[in-house]
Amino acid sequence: MVVEAGDPRLQLRRETTTDTPESSARQGWRGWCNQALGLSLAASAAERASRARRARIQRPLETHRTVAVLQLKGGGGKTTTAYHLAATAGRVRGGNILAGEFNENQGTLAERALTANHDRTTLDLIRNLETVTRRTADLVRYVRPQGDDRIHVLASPPEGTDRTRVDGRSVRAAHETLRSLYSLILLDTGNSAQSSTWRAAVDVADSLVLVAHNREDDARLLEATVAAVQAEGHGQKLARSVLVVSNTATNNTERLTRLREYAEAVGLAGVVVIPFDKSLQEGRAFHYDALHPGTVRAYEEATATLTDQL
Template structure:
């Protein structure tokens, strides 16, 4: 097809082939000789054709070399060897399905339920490998917010599911309560006693003496380091002492869980949140507990610790037994839980709800086997989420 364009510089003729190729022609006769058109075919219009002016030369299509060799990396033997086909889940081990499989001598191999598959996924997440030592700090400036309980039960879950060297450390600036929840030891030494003898652990051969300060927690497979056992209005271990102790303890423990106190101005609290790899929020589903937690978050954000919060979770525990379904207390609790999740969801990766458990109501030594299955599942979910953040 022959196209004419007129402008201040005179007339210019273009030819457009059926394939959309454009060429400049000096004269209509020359143009018609260059690109003959086939009868019955309509050449495709181009944007250059519709916008042709005397001030612009239409663009000529660029041919692409389709024979250019690919530049992608070829798979190596390591790639081939690392490939694993997705395995079908093993037979059920829990619930009535697990009972049937067990009683049949595994002649039956009923598949696991969705709930069991979820628990297996949580266990796998909690067992994930980590790049070096990690410290997790549990915070809420409100006393009685279940910080110590959460520290103990995440430690117990890690010990039972993951194993390894796990330490729960009561870093209350005055007197903490981890000692009340933990199994007793053959000694009554605390963090202050360890601090007084810290120089001995500069010599590697003295490392077995650490057992004289730690409290093994039996089947929970973690150690507890408790705070001083006398109440005081003064900081017994300050920030610099905490850093000194932490530097020594990280040589012996892969994971350290730190239970903090209730004063953001305390140097030991400041040192703990600064040294943490991840910050975990803890609260009861009560207005006073979550209101204080919101203030705690504001303080952490003001100190530039938002990224540590973003890796963490909120463990939200019900303060009382469930109310009658549809009652005013039940509706108020559900509404508050939703508002809490919405607010703190802007700062943490996940919110894990823990049901009320009579076995935890007295504040005495925690016996893991006495916990309700729902509580054990909730702490498994919380632990998996915490490890995901690391």
């Protein structure tokens, strides 16, 4: 059969075939056809976008990086965000990645992450920090491996910590040890900007992730969080910071627009909206594979945007 130059089938062939192996589809029906039939169908726009996000996440870091996840409110989504950004980085880029919970209040990371064969926490690490050398083997007694997410978790005690031991000085000391063992640390912080642990976390961080739900009170707290960062003398870090907005079932688009405009006004590097996902609600245990595909894409974009700043 002869196909004329103007035949629409020729344009379709150009759009759906490729001579470059790395451009060939590996996902969806096109990927199946390529594998099963030996074709060279080009990757779809969605697959190309996915590859681009993952390439950004996989970009090598020149040195260790620490990210503090901030929101001046309990139950504001910090733990969920810190864990899933770390898990996305673990699944896509690999390497030594830690999601650490450093605050003087009751933590929830231990309850929502995979359990370990011990119940030691951040407080135990701080109490025994002088016995921990800069070897990963020394941390096995304190961290909790997270299976397919390929990260470690260091959790605060569910009942709250000893405030006489967990302070800004101890956070800095623990971070100094941990940064020699992990290429990327995401710090789940407390709820008070007056706390020495909060101040220490912001101080040691290279970049920040600001967290908000698509709610009016969270929009106000976002402004308070930015003001607190600026008051601590770290306003320059906002240019390397990302706002992660967890959408609600009501999906107030007008408020989302205001949040985006505010983030742009204070110079944040980017805004990513995480769609409403029932698997993330009601304090359930984290299960990455249960996330909706749209949620995974959003966390990939958030992690990619963050990595761009590191």
